[in-house]
């Protein structure tokens with residue numbers, strides 16, 4: 001659902017009192033974990049989040065999505081949202097005043113406490129996104145995500161609104177939308193009822209500081225390859241031990257950085 005103030009009333013309507021549609025959005029907030037997404041491309045949402053388990057959960061009302069079209073808050077007849085960078089250089093920068101209006105609109109009816117309602121700017125300069133971050137966000141009431149475009153956002157609005165910058169990884173995307181969908185996927189699947197099988201998030205990669213063990217399913221023999229014998233032994237204790245050993249070996253081999261931090265996950 002795209003949440004936008006009415007265009008026909010001009011820019012002033014943005015700060016006008018709540019429209020019936022906004023009241024609906026607020027009522028919804030009380031029930032479901034809500035993602036508010038500020039973007040120049042609201043049409044790309046829910047995107048991949050509309051498929052499979054996150055899509056089913058969205059339809060069931062286990063979480064809600066409010067996209068906020070940044071363009072609506074733009075300046076002048078052309079609703080400009082960006083301008084050239086002070087100091088020169090390539091590209092355009094999203095204006096602080098325009099982004100602030102969208103953030104103010106998004107914050108209606110949301111808790112001030114950032115633990116209950118994180119406000120995040122998707123940014124390659126941000127702290128790397130982790131499973132721990134997804135877990136913390138999933139325990140909030142919802143969150144606001146600001147998707148950048150062009151060269152990014154005027155620093156002053158990031159400072160003024162105490163916005164958390166989070167990165168999907170050490171690479172540069174064209175915009176924040178794919179990063180927002182990736183992070184929301186990781187977050188929403190941790191909410192009760194989304195996966196169906198609750199136990200499955202506890203043994204996954206990263207949850208205990210280790211990468212997950214390998215999986216096997218039928219056929220029992222494929223291209224001359226069988227499956228590790230222990231998995232067909234029916235001995236649950238042995239299976240658990242084997243899986244744990246595999247997890248440890250994989251983590252040591254592929255992610256020595258994770259392995260070195262393993263103590264962080266142990267009591």
Ligand code: SAH
Nearest residue numbers: 122123148152167168172173174175176179
């Ligand atoms: N000039 C910026 C890159 C801008 S990319 C720099 O060098 O840091 C345009 C937008 O894409 C950013 O504003 C951000 O919202 C998004 N983006 C790009 N890479 C990202 C990443 N790794 N993680 C999250 N968001 C990213």
